[in-house]
Amino acid sequence: xxxxxxxxLDVHNLCVExxxxxxxxFSRKRKSAxxxxxxxxxxxxxxxxxxxxxxxxxxxxxxxxxxxxxxxGLIQFENQNLLHLFSSVPRWIRPQIQPVFxxxxxxxxxxxxxxxxxxEIRSIYPDRPDSAELLNRVGLHCDVLHAYPHQLSGxxxxxxxxxxxxxTNPKMLLLDEPVTSQDLSIAAQILGLLKxxxxxxxxxxxxxxxxxxxxxxxxxxxAIMKDGGxxxxxxxxxxxxxxxxxxxxxxxxxxxxx
Amino acid sequence: MNNLHTKSKMGGSLRAGCGILLFILLFILxxxxxxxxxxxxxxxxxxxxSPSRSHWLGxxxxxxxxxxxxxxxxxxxxxxxxxxxxxxxxxxxxxGLFTAWWGGWFDLIVMRLVDVALAFPRIFIVxxxxxxGGSSIELLIWLLALFSWMETARIVRAExxxxxxxxxxxxxxxxxxGTNRILFRHIFPNIAGPVIVSAILLITNIILVExxxxxxxxxxxxxxASWGTILNEGKIDPLGNWWISVPAGVCILVTVAGFxxxxxxxxxxxxxxxxx
Numbered sequence: 389x390x391x392x393x394x395x396x397l398d399v400h401n402l403c404v405e406x407x408x409x410x411x412x413x414f415s416r417k418r419k420s421a422x423x424x425x426x427x428x429x430x431x432x433x434x435x436x437x438x439x440x441x442x443x444x445x446x447x448x449x450x451x452x453x454x455x456x457x458x459x460x461g462l463i464q465f466e467n468q469n470l471l472h473l474f475s476s477v478p479r480w481i482r483p484q485i486q487p488v489f490x491x492x493x494x495x496x497x498x499x500x501x502x503x504x505x506x507x508e509i510r511s512i513y514p515d516r517p518d519s520a521e522l523l524n525r526v527g528l529h530c531d532v533l534h535a536y537p538h539q540l541s542g543x544x545x546x547x548x549x550x551x552x553x554x555x556t557n558p559k560m561l562l563l564d565e566p567v568t569s570q571d572l573s574i575a576a577q578i579l580g581l582l583k584x585x586x587x588x589x590x591x592x593x594x595x596x597x598x599x600x601x602x603x604x605x606x607x608x609x610x611a612i613m614k615d616g617g618x619x620x621x622x623x624x625x626x627x628x629x630x631x632x633x634x635x636x637x638x639x640x641x642x643x644x645x646x
Numbered sequence: 647m648n649n650l651h652t653k654s655k656m657g658g659s660l661r662a663g664c665g666i667l668l669f670i671l672l673f674i675l676x677x678x679x680x681x682x683x684x685x686x687x688x689x690x691x692x693x694x695x696s697p698s699r700s701h702w703l704g705x706x707x708x709x710x711x712x713x714x715x716x717x718x719x720x721x722x723x724x725x726x727x728x729x730x731x732x733x734x735x736x737x738x739x740x741x742g743l744f745t746a747w748w749g750g751w752f753d754l755i756v757m758r759l760v761d762v763a764l765a766f767p768r769i770f771i772v773x774x775x776x777x778x779g780g781s782s783i784e785l786l787i788w789l790l791a792l793f794s795w796m797e798t799a800r801i802v803r804a805e806x807x808x809x810x811x812x813x814x815x816x817x818x819x820x821x822x823x824g825t826n827r828i829l830f831r832h833i834f835p836n837i838a839g840p841v842i843v844s845a846i847l848l849i850t851n852i853i854l855v856e857x858x859x860x861x862x863x864x865x866x867x868x869x870x871a872s873w874g875t876i877l878n879e880g881k882i883d884p885l886g887n888w889w890i891s892v893p894a895g896v897c898i899l900v901t902v903a904g905f906x907x908x909x910x911x912x913x914x915x916x917x918x919x920x921x922x
């Protein structure tokens with residue numbers, strides 16, 4: 389698979405629905421979170437999804453990782469279908485797609501030292517990089533290995549989260565609002581780090597955010613999402629210069645971009 | 647960064663609870679060295695003697711030394727309570743972990759069965775089974791356990807339902823860790839606090855239920871003693887022969903209080919935000 393040609397991720401007509409309560413014992417109310425979206429991401433590319441909170445952006449990431457059941461559609465990673473085997477991502481693919489979460493307070497197990505998280509991953513994948521080396525790569529000292537998550541700052545936790553994601557040597561990172569909860573200087577540092585890592589490791593990103601300024605720094609392609617569907621997909625420059633949809637124009641204006 | 651290494655301090659209630667239970671435990675384990683009497687041998691010539699130098703807590707209707715019977719009765723009460731609680735906690739934890747993790751129809755059906763089981767008053771079902779099938783210590787342990795795991799299952803299910811959506815669990819799943827490893831090594835340590843508090847409430851409850859059953863004559867059967875049986879033996883003249891039932895009552899009270907203090911202290915100790 390090293391010389392794989394074609395899109396690394398191919399999502400076709402994806403639909404995700406959530407149950408929102410019971411009508412009776414046998415039927416449940418359902419809400420559609422993602423409606424018939426399709427996109428492809430090439431290796432080494434950063435594909436971003438931009439939209440307001442609650443429009444279904446994170447559901448795409450949850451669907452790729454099989455954290456939510458997919459109602460309809462196809463998700464292929466390097467031509468391998470992710471939506472089979474009881475809706476769970478096949479085990480040999482899992483290390484290749486890693487998430488980085490928005491809520492860094494919850495992203496690390498509060499009862500475990502940072503070192504034990506890396507040790508556990510290495511126990512499954514012994515050929516993966518050393519934890520100290522990974523921490524150094526994300527700008528942290530290896531003393532952090534002895535710390536519990538609550539003893540770290542927000543920026544440190546997000547860097548640990550990034551190092552954890554890198555510890556399986558992934559080909560693709562799913563970045564769910566990776567710097568939304570950070571202050572500006574930390575956000576800038578982490579974005580810079582992501583950019584460097586992308587170049588160094590030829591990583592592919594699927595970035596989800598409601599902040600267009602962040603997307604503009606990283607994304608090659610941006611999809612504008614509203615009410616679970618994509619309105620348009622284009623490069624950030626084209627979206628700013630020539631939005632095809634009224635909603636894109638209004639949301640860019642609200643973000644102070646236009 | 648050495649200050650990142652954590653140390654936990656024992657709280658006051660935990661110390662008090664440990665102190666009380668250690669005292670009770672020493673009493674029932676090595677107390678027999680202090681008494682020359684056998685807990686079963688009768689001596690009708692010394693029946694119903696009040697506390698004296700030869701019988702520190704007096705004797706019962708058959709002349710058996712109350713101090714000695716309290717020691718052996720305590721052992722039985724503790725054995726029944728500990729084993730029944732352990733079985734109930736293991737069943738409840740496993741049911742709670744897997745129903746919450748798998749969810750869907752499995753969760754719906756199992757939890758509705760738990761609701762049905764909780765709707766029946768436990769002590770009456772135990773009374774009915776013992777009334778129909780007779781009593782033995784093994785049966786008592788299993789009955790108490792099989793009618794006590796439901797509360798733990800509900801607590802564990804509620805906790806796991808919350809934790810399974812936390813990013814640390816999603817990260818563990820995405821890393822390729824297996825279900826058992828995620829449940830037992832990631833989620834369980836985070837929900838151990840409520841489980842321990844539940845176990846402590848359960849052990850106190852089981853001690854009280856076992857004592858009630860033995861008091862009613864349906865638990866531990868004579869000539870063997872549990873604290874509940876000794877209470878029963880003193881009920882003929884509780885004021886006149888107060889030395890029979892008061893010490894057993896005090897033992898039950900102090901043990902239950904000790905467990906409650908430990909539960910309270912452990913809950914504080916296991917709070918992850920106190921690790922520093």
